[in-house]
Amino acid sequence: MFDKIPQSLFENRFIVFLESTVAIVIVWTIAYRTLPLIRESFVSPTEVAIATRELFVSMIWVEHFVASLSHVFYGFGIAVVAGTVLGILVGWWDFWEKAFQDYLTVGIAIPSLFVAIFSAMWFGLGSTTPAAAAAIVATPYLATNVYGGINNIDNDLLTMARAFDVSRFRVIKRVIVQSVLPDWFAGLRYALALSWKIASLAEYIAAEQGIGYMIRFEMRVLDLAGVLSWVVFFTALLLFIEYGILGQIEKRVFAWRQRDSIGWV
Amino acid sequence: MSIQNHLSRLNVELLNGSLKSLLNDTLARAIGLGVGFVLWTVLAAQFPRELLPTPAETVGLAWGLVTDGTAWIHISTTFQSLFWAFIFAMLLGGTLGVLMGLNSYGQNFFTPAVNIGLSIPGLAWAAVAFLVFSYESIALGTLRYAPVVAATLTVFPYVAINIWKGVENIDHDLLRMADAFSISRRRVLWRIVLPNIAPQIFSAVRFGLAIGWKVTIIAELFAGSAGVGFKLEHAYQIYQYEEAWAWAAVFLGIIVII
Amino acid sequence: MSSRELQSTSRESGKNNNAGSIHIEQLSKEFDTAEGYELVFDNINVDIEPGSFVCLLGKSGSGKSTMLNIVSGILEPTSGRVRFETADGTGDVTLGHVFQSPRLMPWDSNLKNIEFVNENNPNYTTEVGKKQLDLVGLTEHYHKYPGQLSGGQRQRVGIARALSIDPEVLLMDEPFSNLDEITAEELREQLLDLWSEMNKTVFFVTHDMTEAIQLADRLLMLGDGEIYGDLEVPIERPRRIDSDAFLKFRQKAIDTFNSIDED
Numbered sequence: 001m002f003d004k005i006p007q008s009l010f011e012n013r014f015i016v017f018l019e020s021t022v023a024i025v026i027v028w029t030i031a032y033r034t035l036p037l038i039r040e041s042f043v044s045p046t047e048v049a050i051a052t053r054e055l056f057v058s059m060i061w062v063e064h065f066v067a068s069l070s071h072v073f074y075g076f077g078i079a080v081v082a083g084t085v086l087g088i089l090v091g092w093w094d095f096w097e098k099a100f101q102d103y104l105t106v107g108i109a110i111p112s113l114f115v116a117i118f119s120a121m122w123f124g125l126g127s128t129t130p131a132a133a134a135a136i137v138a139t140p141y142l143a144t145n146v147y148g149g150i151n152n153i154d155n156d157l158l159t160m161a162r163a164f165d166v167s168r169f170r171v172i173k174r175v176i177v178q179s180v181l182p183d184w185f186a187g188l189r190y191a192l193a194l195s196w197k198i199a200s201l202a203e204y205i206a207a208e209q210g211i212g213y214m215i216r217f218e219m220r221v222l223d224l225a226g227v228l229s230w231v232v233f234f235t236a237l238l239l240f241i242e243y244g245i246l247g248q249i250e251k252r253v254f255a256w257r258q259r260d261s262i263g264w265v
Numbered sequence: 266m267s268i269q270n271h272l273s274r275l276n277v278e279l280l281n282g283s284l285k286s287l288l289n290d291t292l293a294r295a296i297g298l299g300v301g302f303v304l305w306t307v308l309a310a311q312f313p314r315e316l317l318p319t320p321a322e323t324v325g326l327a328w329g330l331v332t333d334g335t336a337w338i339h340i341s342t343t344f345q346s347l348f349w350a351f352i353f354a355m356l357l358g359g360t361l362g363v364l365m366g367l368n369s370y371g372q373n374f375f376t377p378a379v380n381i382g383l384s385i386p387g388l389a390w391a392a393v394a395f396l397v398f399s400y401e402s403i404a405l406g407t408l409r410y411a412p413v414v415a416a417t418l419t420v421f422p423y424v425a426i427n428i429w430k431g432v433e434n435i436d437h438d439l440l441r442m443a444d445a446f447s448i449s450r451r452r453v454l455w456r457i458v459l460p461n462i463a464p465q466i467f468s469a470v471r472f473g474l475a476i477g478w479k480v481t482i483i484a485e486l487f488a489g490s491a492g493v494g495f496k497l498e499h500a501y502q503i504y505q506y507e508e509a510w511a512w513a514a515v516f517l518g519i520i521v522i523i
Numbered sequence: 524m525s526s527r528e529l530q531s532t533s534r535e536s537g538k539n540n541n542a543g544s545i546h547i548e549q550l551s552k553e554f555d556t557a558e559g560y561e562l563v564f565d566n567i568n569v570d571i572e573p574g575s576f577v578c579l580l581g582k583s584g585s586g587k588s589t590m591l592n593i594v595s596g597i598l599e600p601t602s603g604r605v606r607f608e609t610a611d612g613t614g615d616v617t618l619g620h621v622f623q624s625p626r627l628m629p630w631d632s633n634l635k636n637i638e639f640v641n642e643n644n645p646n647y648t649t650e651v652g653k654k655q656l657d658l659v660g661l662t663e664h665y666h667k668y669p670g671q672l673s674g675g676q677r678q679r680v681g682i683a684r685a686l687s688i689d690p691e692v693l694l695m696d697e698p699f700s701n702l703d704e705i706t707a708e709e710l711r712e713q714l715l716d717l718w719s720e721m722n723k724t725v726f727f728v729t730h731d732m733t734e735a736i737q738l739a740d741r742l743l744m745l746g747d748g749e750i751y752g753d754l755e756v757p758i759e760r761p762r763r764i765d766s767d768a769f770l771k772f773r774q775k776a777i778d779t780f781n782s783i784d785e786d
Contacts (some may be wrong), residue, residue, distance in 0.1 A: 016373040024378060042397055098290045099297030109520050111479040112387075113494050114513050117501050121316060121509070124425065160626040161594050162687070163618075164640040174639060180628045197386035201483065204388060205498070215392055219487075224396040230391040238384045256630045256668045 010029040043225045051225040052232050067209035068199060071127055075134025078194040083191065084184065086148025091180075097147075104147075107140025112198050120206035130202035130210060134195040141194060145187025147184060149180035182254060188244050196238055318507040325513035327518070335496075342491040346409075347481045350416030351473050358421035358469065362428025372429070387480035390415040395487035412484035412492065419480040423472040431465025445460035461484050542573035542724045543607050543616040543691030545594065550603035563589050564748040567603070571689075571741075573610040576718060576725045578739035580732065580752075580780065585745045587728045591629055591696050595620055609691055615686065619690030619723075623697045625677035627669040627684075634665050637684045644688050652785060655683035659713060675706035679713075686717070693718075695727045699734065711737060715760070732780065736773055737762055746783040 010016070025045050032044045048108025055061055089096040090104070112133070119133040154174060161171045211234050218226035294472040302320060309319040318326070330336040361379065394411040435458060443453045485494030493516055500509035551565040563586040571577050581587040592598040594605050595618060608617035627636050634652050641647035653665055659679040669677050678698060685693060699707035715738065718725055729735050735742055737757060744752030756775060758768045 010370050010487065013373050017377055018378045020374050023374075060329075079516070094290070095293045098293035099300075101294065102298060106517065106520075110517070111482045111494075113479070113482045113497060114516075117497055117509060118513070120501060121506050140449065156622070156624065156626050157628060159597055160620070160622065161639075163597050163620045165596075166640060166642055170639070174631070175628060178628065181630075197388065200386055201388045205486075205501075219392055219396065220332065222312065222396060224393065225700055227389075227392050227396060228303065231385060231393070232390065234386070234445065235384045236379060239380065254630075256670060 017065030021062040023261040035093070043114070043228065047225045048228045048232065051223075051229040055226075055229045055233070061230075064210050064214050065233070065237070067127070067207075067213075068130075068196075068203065068211045069098045071130040071203065071207075071210060072134060072192075072195050076138060076192055076198055077144055078131075078135035079138035079191055079195060080188065083142025083187070084145040086139065087184075087187075088150065089174055090143060091147040091150025104140050104144055107137075108144065110137075112201060116198065116202040116205050119202055123206075125206050125208060127207065127209070128205045130199040130212070133202035134199045137198045138195045142184075142187040142191045145183050146180060149187075150176075152183070153179045185250060185253070189242065191249075192246070193238060193242065196234075200234065232242050281501075288479065314514045318510050322507060323510045323514050326507055327514040328509055330515055339491055339493050339496050340515070340519065343406070343478070343481055343485065343493045346412040346484075347416065347474070347477050350413045350481060351477050353417040354420035354424050354473055354477065355469065357417065358424025358473075359428050361421070362426040362469075363432050365429040366426065366432025375425070376458045379425050383419065384423075385419070387415060387419040387476075390418045391480070391484035391487060394418075394484065395408065397489075409491075411487065412481050415484040416477050416480040420473050420477050423476060424469040427465045427469035427472060428462065431462035435461045483521060533740055541609050541611065541691050542722050543609050544573045545569070545571040545692060545724065545726060546606040546608070547571075547594070548594065548604055548606065550590070550600050550605065552586070552593060552598070552601050562748055564745065565642035567750055569743065569750060571724060571726060573608075573724050574722050575740045576727065576738055577741045577743060579726065579728045579743050579745055580735050581730065583727075583730060586748070587730075587745050588696055590745065591694060591726070591728045593693050607692060608690075615644035615688040616692055617688055619685035619688060619693045620697045621681050621685045621693070621695040623701060625669065625674075625681040627677055629669050632666045632668055633661065633672075633680050633683075636680060637687045637721075640684055641688055646689065647687065652687060653685075655687045656680070658686070658717065659683045673706075675702050675710060678702060678710065682710075682714070682717075686721075691723065693723050693725045695725065696726075697729050700729070700731065707734075714738070731774065732776060733764060736769065736776060737764065742776060744780055744783075749781055752776075752779045753758070 028045050032042050035042070041076055075077070086104075087098045091097070091101050111169070115136050116129075116133045117230065119129045123129045157175050158171065159178070161175055190215065200212035200215070203210035207213045207214075211230055214230050215227055305317075305320055309317045309322075311317075352498065361375050363498075364495055365375050365379075366372070391411070394415040398411045398414070439457050439461070440453070482492070482494035482497070485492035488496050493512060497509050497512050500506065547569040549568055550567040552563045554561045554563065567590070579587050579590065589598065593600050607618075610614055627633075628639065631639065633647065633656060637655060638647070638649070639650040656662065656665055661676060661679055661683070663753075664672065664676070665737055669680070672680070678701075681698070681719055699710055703708070711734065725738075727735075727738060736758070742752065742754045742756060743750050744754075756772065758766075758772055762769060
């Protein structure tokens with residue numbers, strides 16, 4: 001009987017993607033209809049779709065999107081510079097590795113809420129808080145990635161270059177930097193996603209604009225559909241940046257890699 | 266031999282190589298921590314007490330929290346939520362991961378869900394979970410489920426990915442060998458499959474815990490009455506900043522110990 | 524395309540047919556380890572004539588790679604030195620290196636890998652690089668990446684790279700020992716072709732007796748910290764592994780090689 005089912009249902013990636021999306025919506029609807037505990041407060045996919053559309057049309061989202069974008073821009077920007085510098089220091093010189101290792105360990109382990117709240121304490125309401133929080137949380141992650149990349153440089157290549165008397169500058173540019181680039185890039189993607197999330201969290205706690213702020217707003221009025229519509233926006237944008245933009249760059253720059261990299265971590 | 270060589274010989278004989286480098290390492294680490302400590306104290310002197318208490322004050326307050334038992338109450342609440350969320354995330358993520366690793370249909374089918382799961386911040390899940398469970402929360406007592414649900418949903422994608430990679434990379438030669446020798450399924454599972462994916466399971470556990478406790482704490486922002494996250498935000502709301510610092514110190518202390 | 528057909532082309536590109544001589548003088552090397560000082564070899568004196576093909580033979584751990592690394596300039600000796608001279612006494616000697624693993628940068632194409640080491644070479648152009656790849660039989664692979672090549676092909680790129688800088692001396696560290704026998708055999712023949720036409724000095728380290736006899740004019744045997752064997756290989760080229768002369772010499776070489784165990 002099973003051979004009557006067309007193969008493409010299983011093999012065509014796009015169709016499977018559709019099946020997946022449909023499945024999610026179905027599960028959601030079923031949960032909405034049947035789970036007694038939450039029936040009163042839950043929302044159906046349709047309600048969320050309507051709310052999202054309303055939100056989109058009303059153009060309210062523009063102001064907050066721009067605000068969030070700027071928070072992330074500054075926070076992520078600082079994290080990139082600080083993280084890369086820190087990563088190089090820690091990766092290349094033993095002294096800095098030992099001196100900073102505890103800070104990195106703590107930096108990665110510290111719950112982001114702590115950072116968000118402390119930023120709120122120091123910088124109060126406004127735009128600095130989310131930017132600072134994002135910068136503080138993302139930096140150790142990027143530094144760790146760069147550190148790992150530098151540790152994994154193939155020593156054989158370095159001795160080869162030395163044997164051929166290649167100038168130091170050339171070795172740095174064409175061996176060291178190239179070798180670390182994939183890890184740096186992976187770190188960059190992760191740090192960006194992280195910056196988005198932390199900035200939103202900090203916005204929730206102490207900002208007057210931004211996606212996080214709007215989520216808080218909707219929460220205050222107990223509007224679940226409203227909250228979800230903002231989440232949908234947020235997620236869509238993040239996915240677009242991740243796979244649309246960064247993913248494309250990654251594919252071009254790393255064409256030499258044969259493996260299929262979706263860039264999970 | 267040159268003088269240099271003689272001297273270096275002497276050096277090595279004086280201090281066994283490995284001991285010397287160990288001292289160097291510890292010194293560097295001590296310098297790193299020491300400078301941080303000094304910086305903290307100096308900055309604390311500049312800023313008002315509430316914004317940045319001195320290390321001594323923080324430790325003192327933290328100690329107070331520990332000794333009078335408040336620390337224990339809230340930390341255990343947080344850890345309980347974390348524990349359950351961890352279990353569920355491992356189950357859900359593990360199942361997904363296995364399904365994804367077994368064949369490409371599973372992979373293509375579940376990838377969108379995992380991708381979306383990765384992008385949605387813990388905050389969002391926490392907010393949603395709160396709103397969902399808050400209705401009649403006092404009557405039904407369901408609000409305390411919120412952090413667990415939020416954390417589970419945030420963490421399961423990471424678990425899924427790790428398990429997926431593990432299952433995908435199982436050495437098929439070993440499986441074929443076992444088949445050729447007609448080894449029982451149970452034995453294959455226990456002695457080939459599990460050891461093969463053990464590293465990924467460990468990785469999933471580490472990720473699960475690391476991200477889990479962060480999200481649990483975030484979720485406690487909303488969850489009303491208990492947990493480290495709640496206390497932290499509470500302290501912030503009532504402008505008792507030094508208490509927030511104390512809580513942070515307690516929690517960090519625990520992390521360091523674990 | 525055999526290298527004989529390319530012979531005229533290489534002459535046209537103005538290749539330097541100057542070979543260099545190698546002079547190892549009172550070379551010794553010891554390592555500081557946790558257990559103390561380990562003497563690898565002491566007071567090694569060898570002169571290698573320009574244009575000759577010399578194999579350094581030794582068991583694993585005999586220090587042959589260490590010696591080559593010192594000759595290559597990668598490692599510093601504890602005492603003594605290595606000197607090079609060009610055949611006509613002019614100019615510096617350029618060294619070409621081929622390693623046991625290809626050591627190619629996976630993010631650069633084959634051509635770019637060759638270009639990488641030609642920083643100081645005023646004669647280098649992309650055409651030169653392409654010709655090198657032609658010489659080792661990789662004409663269709665100029666812009667391919669190492670990841671797309673087989674092990675043998677990668678090693679050939681390594682050889683092309685070493686030759687591209689026009690070295691007077693070629694230093695090779697067990698370049699074929701990581702390859703399967705068939706590929707290794709092909710590359711040995713190719714190497715002999717290139718060598719016979721280019722007149723370079725080759726210093727080749729190996730642990731494989733048959734390979735050494737196939738390739739070299741002279742065999743040096745390293746063991747117990749000294750060169751205890753130094754044999755001229757009298758067999759005429761082209762050599763066949765199964766010829767009487769080969770088998771006879773091989774026996775003699777093996778006896779000399781194993782004589783170290785009798786001390």
